[in-house]
Amino acid sequence: xxxxxxxxxxxxxxxxxxxxxxxxxxxxxxxxxxxxxxxxxxxxxxxxxxxxxxxxxxxxxxxxxxxxxxxxxxxxxxxxxxxxxxxxxxxxxxxxxxxxxxxxxxxxxxxxxxxxxxxxxxxxxxxxxxxxxxxxxxxxxxxxxxxxxxxxxxxxxxxxxxxxxxxxxxxxxxxxxxxxxxxxxxxxxxxxxxx
Numbered sequence: 001x002x003x004x005x006x007x008x009x010x011x012x013x014x015x016x017x018x019x020x021x022x023x024x025x026x027x028x029x030x031x032x033x034x035x036x037x038x039x040x041x042x043x044x045x046x047x048x049x050x051x052x053x054x055x056x057x058x059x060x061x062x063x064x065x066x067x068x069x070x071x072x073x074x075x076x077x078x079x080x081x082x083x084x085x086x087x088x089x090x091x092x093x094x095x096x097x098x099x100x101x102x103x104x105x106x107x108x109x110x111x112x113x114x115x116x117x118x119x120x121x122x123x124x125x126x127x128x129x130x131x132x133x134x135x136x137x138x139x140x141x142x143x144x145x146x147x148x149x150x151x152x153x154x155x156x157x158x159x160x161x162x163x164x165x166x167x168x169x170x171x172x173x174x175x176x177x178x179x180x181x182x183x184x185x186x187x188x189x190x191x192x193x194x195x
Contacts, residue, residue, distance in 0.1 A: 030100075134187070
């Protein structure tokens with residue numbers, strides 16, 4: 001689906017960036033400056049959405065259903081959880097948040113590049129695994145993923161400040177993902193399957 005939609009986007013735009021010619025009210029709502037602090041409203045959005053989804057995942061029945069479906073969809077189905085509805089809802093929420101992220105990028109850079117975001121899939125997986133989410137599913141947290149994404153962003157900024165060549169960033173992300181995956185598999189083998 002990702003490749004299909006990306007192909008349609010490239011066909012519609014011809015592969016060229018599309019510019020936002022004038023400011024829109026969404027520019028200020030999604031990514032406007034907050035006073036003289038150097039912060040933007042996108043930081044507020046990040047914190048608010050992190051808090052909301054952390055609450056949903058940890059304190060609501062729907063969060064328990066999500067964990068159950070991730071751990072074992074067959075067991076969740078036997079316990080009365082509508083697995084297809086939970087998966088469809090989670091993918092829908094993910095799509096809405098991806099659209100919101102796209103609008104935030106548009107409001108900040110005032111340009112939509114059809115190739116923007118390619119290769120970020122690896123970064124998102126790395127952020128989640130680094131934040132403690134199991135690759136096998138059924139365990140993880142929003143706050144852990146938030147910290148994982150923060151560490152990945154700090155790695156990028158640190159490499160830029162150290163004036164490392166741009167291609168080293170991908171190598172670092174790959175190394176971090178390999179290490180995190182090995183640790184992840186060790187944890188699953190030692191604590192989850194034995195326990």
